[in-house]
Amino acid sequence: MSDPRENTEEVCLPEIIQGGMGIAVSNWCLARAVAQCGELGVVSGTAMDTVLVRRLQDGDPDGHMRRALAAFPDQRMVAPILGKWFIPGGRLEGKPYRLKSLPTVEMSREDEALLIVANFVEVYLAKEGHGGYVGINLLEKIQLPTLPSLFGAMLAGVDAVLMGGGIPLAIPGVLDALARMEPVELKLHMVSTATEQAHVLRFDPTQFTSAAIQPLKRPQFLAVISSDVLAKTLVRKASGSVDGFVVEHYTAGGHNAPPRREGAYTERDVCNIEKLPALGKPFWLAGGCSSPERFQAAKAAGARGIQVGTAFACTEESGILPAIKAEIIQRYRQNDLEVITDFHASPTGYPFKRVELKEQTTTEPCRVCDLGYLRHVFEKEDGSIAYRCPAGPTARYLANGGTEEEAKGKHCLCNGLLATIGLGQIRDGQPIPPLVTWGEDMSFLEAILEPQDSSYSVERLINYLRSEVTVSA
Numbered sequence: 001m002s003d004p005r006e007n008t009e010e011v012c013l014p015e016i017i018q019g020g021m022g023i024a025v026s027n028w029c030l031a032r033a034v035a036q037c038g039e040l041g042v043v044s045g046t047a048m049d050t051v052l053v054r055r056l057q058d059g060d061p062d063g064h065m066r067r068a069l070a071a072f073p074d075q076r077m078v079a080p081i082l083g084k085w086f087i088p089g090g091r092l093e094g095k096p097y098r099l100k101s102l103p104t105v106e107m108s109r110e111d112e113a114l115l116i117v118a119n120f121v122e123v124y125l126a127k128e129g130h131g132g133y134v135g136i137n138l139l140e141k142i143q144l145p146t147l148p149s150l151f152g153a154m155l156a157g158v159d160a161v162l163m164g165g166g167i168p169l170a171i172p173g174v175l176d177a178l179a180r181m182e183p184v185e186l187k188l189h190m191v192s193t194a195t196e197q198a199h200v201l202r203f204d205p206t207q208f209t210s211a212a213i214q215p216l217k218r219p220q221f222l223a224v225i226s227s228d229v230l231a232k233t234l235v236r237k238a239s240g241s242v243d244g245f246v247v248e249h250y251t252a253g254g255h256n257a258p259p260r261r262e263g264a265y266t267e268r269d270v271c272n273i274e275k276l277p278a279l280g281k282p283f284w285l286a287g288g289c290s291s292p293e294r295f296q297a298a299k300a301a302g303a304r305g306i307q308v309g310t311a312f313a314c315t316e317e318s319g320i321l322p323a324i325k326a327e328i329i330q331r332y333r334q335n336d337l338e339v340i341t342d343f344h345a346s347p348t349g350y351p352f353k354r355v356e357l358k359e360q361t362t363t364e365p366c367r368v369c370d371l372g373y374l375r376h377v378f379e380k381e382d383g384s385i386a387y388r389c390p391a392g393p394t395a396r397y398l399a400n401g402g403t404e405e406e407a408k409g410k411h412c413l414c415n416g417l418l419a420t421i422g423l424g425q426i427r428d429g430q431p432i433p434p435l436v437t438w439g440e441d442m443s444f445l446e447a448i449l450e451p452q453d454s455s456y457s458v459e460r461l462i463n464y465l466r467s468e469v470t471v472s473a
């Protein structure tokens with residue numbers, strides 16, 4: 001193998017994208033089921049290192065983690081991970097998970113290796129045993145793990161990288177360079193600086209793998225956006241090729257782009273789709289698109305297809321605990337489900353859609369920052385780098401230069417989202433309550449779910465979305 005470009009397959013991605021949903025809601029099982037149906041299955045790459053070490057501490061009961069780990073190209077990176085985290089038979093009941101160190105700018109080699117391996121594992125399993133397409137979703141706002149995560153996913157042959165939650169101008173060039181096995185950099189976003197120094201994140205793939213496996217396939221890059229202006233900026237200014245767009249409406253689950261007018265969305269926050277075809281890139285519409293009518297209408301408007309989140313989050317294959325899925329489905333049927341657009345909850349500062357569960361043991365948000373994916377990076381007076389999370393202990397946040405206003409109403413997304421997929425921490429003998437993000441539109445449910453049923457599969461959802469409809473002109 002010589003020229004990396006020979007390895008850049010022209011991939012025509014499918015019409016239905018199962019949206020990336022963190023943390024591990026869109027896990028390998030979900031993405032694999034979607035890819036096996038011929039559509040694009042997307043694993044979430046968010047916090048994969050913690051997800052892997054927790055699955056290993058739970059004893060990896062079905063052996064999937066260890067099977068994927070055995071397929072990693074450099075077993076010298078795998079042995080220390082298994083040695084440190086795998087507990088045969090799983091943790092003792094009620095025992096808290098051991099924590100890995102928090103992500104930092106100068107990450108240890110051990111932490112980088114864990115990120116590479118963890119992202120490899122998720123993509124490897126999602127791609128195992130079929131020829132369908134698998135993507136990975138990462139958030140621009142969570143920068144510190146990005147470079148090793150992308151590399152791990154590429155080692156497993158990921159077909160597409162989808163990124164939103166910010167303006168991912170630098171990522172296309174990073175993918176080009178990683179495919180050539182060259183060192184890469186990302187300019188670090190900081191919430192405040194004291195000096196003129198530019199701080200960068202660096203990653204050198206050759207430090208982790210032998211020359212025998214280079215070069216790598218360059219995945220397609222799809223930016224998740226909510227405005228045509230942003231799409232245009234990305235096409236013009238990105239460091240490499242942006243291969244398409246997912247255009248998210250503000251009704252979509254997860255984080256949303258901030259509205260133009262503070263505190264409420266209006267028609268002005270909706271992307272002007274007519275402007276997109278001129279950019280010459282395929283695009284997919286997301287947010288309340290889960291019906292054959294909307295799928296066909298999206299195509300009629302020039303889109304390649306749709307990206308669907310919430311309807312896949314409900315499926316049997318998604319990572320959400322079955323009891324939580326069942327509660328949400330039941331409450332929607334009883335007309336008792338409220339999806340809140342919470343403008344304060346997320347440490348990212350972006351609006352975040354969530355539902356409150358009935359059996360919440362406490363309504364007090366947990367304020368212990370022990371995972372740290374959403375910590376803000378800032379520069380101290382002396383130019384050194386420090387971290388603070390508005391959802392962490394308030395006194396510490398204020399002492400580090402944060403404000404009361406920023407800390408108000410914040411939720412620890414890291415811990416809450418892990419609890420939603422059954423990997424929640426036990427603190428002071430109590431499980432941390434789940435935090436569930438959700439989309440506004442669940443009207444698909446009536447069409448998919450028979451009255452006597454309480455769950456459905458990925459295949460059933462995809463067959464429904466593909467079913468024939470007559471779209472009136």
Ligand SMILES: Cc1cc2nc3c(=O)[nH]c(=O)nc-3n(C[C@H](O)[C@H](O)[C@H](O)COP(=O)(O)O)c2cc1C
Pocket residue numbers: 018019020021022023025044046137138139163164165224248251252253254255286287288289290307308309310311313437438439440441
């Ligand atoms: C549970 C859940 C988690 C999500 N997490 C992410 C995420 O980590 N990254 C991301 O880009 N989008 C995320 N999203 C958005 C989805 O990828 C998708 O674009 C959106 O759900 C589409 O709207 P719909 O929910 O109406 O189908 C999430 C959505 C849901 C429902």
